Amino acid sequence: SQQGEEDPQALSIQEGENATMNCSYKTSINNLQWYRQNSGRGLVHLILIRSNEREKHSGRLRVTLDTSKKSSSLLITASRAADTASYFCATTQPGSGGSYIPTFGRGTSLIVHP
């Protein structure tokens, strides 16, 4: 079963607009990560936020984490056509055995129109 679920499934915006994607998860986490995947290729790591952090920035990316609501959001500001891709959140859970396995959601497909 999926640990994280992204919302919306698909998002279509114009270049220059902001894009917001949300991720909800079910169990306690060590950290949460966001990845980008361009057209069926490998995933590129974007940003990692630890369970004791609430917000992180990286360039045009802003990630928030609300552990009380078990949710995270990824904001891409001033979007560009090159941001067109699928975006996934992944979590790792504390505990033994599978504690370090990144568990992925189904992703949000973002299309940025020039």
Place this chain on the structure above:
Amino acid sequence: EAGVTQSPTHLIKTRGQQATLRCSPISGHTSVYWYQQALGLGLQFLLWYDEGEERNRGNFPPRFSGRQFPNYSSELNVNALELEDSALYLCASKSGTLEAFFGQGTRLTVV
């Protein structure tokens, strides 16, 4: 520094055959993860290797297997291929609880 490398890039096999996929992790990373991504779907966890041992496996039949070598590279073997095994197979390596780094994947097509 080289990233995670996977080979081959594409693989076409006939139903019933066996497929072998390879992955070389980033230098210094001892953990290797395999994921299956069927068309339009998210990543499904397959196998986790660390320090040469299988640590965990996802909800896949036993015909999905693999191993990790002393140099931490890894193989994924899929026996008795079925049409629904057609997917992008992604390998990732990581160190501890930090972010995972992915290869470009192997596109397996079963005909």
